[in-house]
Amino acid sequence: MVNDEEMRSGNILNLFLKFALPTVVGVVTAGIQGIIDGFFIGNAIGSQGLAGVTLAYPAYMIIIALGVIIGIGASSLTALNLGKGNLRGALDIVHNAFSLCLLTGAVITVAGLIFCETSINILGANGTALAFAGEYLRIIFIGSIFMILTIALDPLVRNDGRPRLCMNIMVAGVLVNLVLDYLFVMRMGMGMSGAAFATIISFALPAVLLMYYLFGSKAKLRLQLKALKFKLGTQLKILRAGLPSFVMQFSLALVLFAHNYTLLRYGSELAVSAYGIIGYAFSIFYMLFEGIALGVQPIISFNYGAGYYERVSKTLKLTMLSCIFIGIFGFVLIYLFPERVVQIFSQDDSELLKVTLQGMKFFMFSLLVEGIVLLTAIYYQSINRVRAALFINLGKIFIVLFPLLFILPIFFGLDGVWSASPATEYIMTLVVLVMLSKEFKFLRRHSSKPENKRPVSIKQPSVSTKQSSPVNSHSEKTDFEENSRFVNFKLAEKKETS
16 A cells, blocks of 8 residues: 555655556456457457447447546545645545445436437447447446446545555456356357446446445545535536546547447448447557556646655656557557457458458557547646646547548548548647646746645544534635645646646
């Protein structure tokens, strides 16, 4: 378990390894659930099944996004409060985040079941692929509460200093999914329903284990049933802090939706199946980027909140180098063995192989720069620079990608669809490099000032049998933007607007 003293004075590389590696494993194992479904569906049902799960995936990603906005928002605020020694404020955040998970899960289940088929019909899909997508999604919506709890509680347990525990729990979920997918889809012939049931059960197990830890006596950020409340102000802060990550995840769902639409318009259901295979293959590297960036979030948030800007700068540089290395590795791997990657999901369909390879030769160039764009957005969110993070995520999708996705196919047909995403990544890379250049200047300028390095001590809430739980009591000290004793984040806001 990583303590506060190690967070503010420990070796950066050691902290990076302690947080980033387990988080990468956790993110990959959580995200790989859909890839496992694609593997078994592609080999057991074929291209129609792949088209069905690809059409369903935008809705799947929206559920993930709802878990992310709560989990990342709460974990960012929790780390900032712990960095300032405000345990009371951190506990308040965690309890409201858990309540918000329960409410969100109930709402998404009801809404999902009502609008399930409508969301797929918008794409213009029909026949077998549409039926497969609906069959898969109905079960996913029923179990969405477990998906939201797992995604939201995982970063909170990491912020409690237990990244390795999170990794082990997520790995257990993936192993369950592998076994159940094989049994339900390959052996019992349950098809799309079997894959969906396997996914939900594999999310339910981590959700239960994460709750068991947070409600247990070993957790510093311990949950208590009597302290659970719906405090609108606190929950709005959580949603605001997590909004950039939600936008990032939600925008992925929109990107999938838009790609499915343009692929059906300029290609066919075979092109949708090909896009599904490309998405599965490249999502592994996206999850590696995301896992590294999310892994260092507690380090960055804690040290930024404590005023140790030099440590923030070192962590950011190390993370950037890691993302660049992974991108180069992924590019070389796809370039050398494209057929073998495709054949993981489909072995006997030569037409599908041909279409997939055509799209893959465009997409592989995005691997070289995608990690830097993603890391920059998560960095700004980690230091509560929500507007900068939103600018990256929203600008990438709505200002750059969507226009390219609908303009390029007019001139280049299906190749225009394939090339829109890589072109977007390179345009956004130029933008974030300018932003990072200014950010590093800010960190260097303030890291040299000794007054920024403030001693941090955890303020334990007082215990009294005559008063309600400290988590329930209102305290102005829970709002870090108004606490003059600690780092004033208006410095960062001032820089952002300059």
